[in-house]
Amino acid sequence: MKISTKGRYGLTIMIELAKKYGEGPISLKSIAQAHNLSEHYLEQLIAPLRNARLVKSIRGAYGGYILAKDPQNITAGDIIRVLEGPITPVEGIEDEEPAKRHLWIKIRDAIKDVLDNTTLEDLASFTDDNEQDAYMFYI
Template identity: 70%
Template sequence: MKISTKGRYGLTIMIALSKHNNEGPMSLKKIASDYELSDHYLEQLVPALRNAGLVKSIRGAYGGYLLAKPAEEITAGDIIRILEGPITPVEGIEDEEPVKQALWIRVRDAVKNVLDTTTLKDLSEYNESEDNDPYMFYI
């Protein structure tokens, strides 16, 4: 399974809204500017998030978007499924031989577990300086 820009940018939108949720509505132009993304592309992603009940839009000069639910009630899995579809590492798992089928099911379940236990609040409060388990690569 490969997460496309739809899923990655959708997470970016949601994290930005979560970080600024107490400041009122946030425009997509502001998010696009802050993260150096295309506002036109973000405009294509928001309707799915709005239809799923994760964001709400506020019209007017000071309008924009707000989270429709508390950040601790929205998971990364919710966002990815809305924008990317079901979480499956391999298409047609049921056609695989049992040993490979078991492997793909374990991979799928591990990815689902990470996405479904990581809330938007976790992502918006993440601080790199507090990450005590960084990956270290040696060559």
């Protein structure tokens, strides 16, 4: 399974909304500028997220978008499924021989586990410090 720009940029939108959760609406223009992305493309991605009730739109001069739920209640899997469709590493798993089918199912389940156990809150609060395994040497 390869995540397209729809999934990647959709996650970008949602992470930015999660970082500003509770602070009011955020414009797609500001997200596009901050990440050097096409505002027009982001507008195409926000519609299915709104239809899935993951975001709400706020009209007006100071309008934009806000999360429809708390960031801890939205997973990466929710977003990827809306924008990319079902999570499957191989089309036609049911037609595979049993050994390969078992492998594809294990891969699918591992991907689902990671996506469904990673919340927007996790992604919004992530820093490089969270993954730092290196030793710090002082001279």
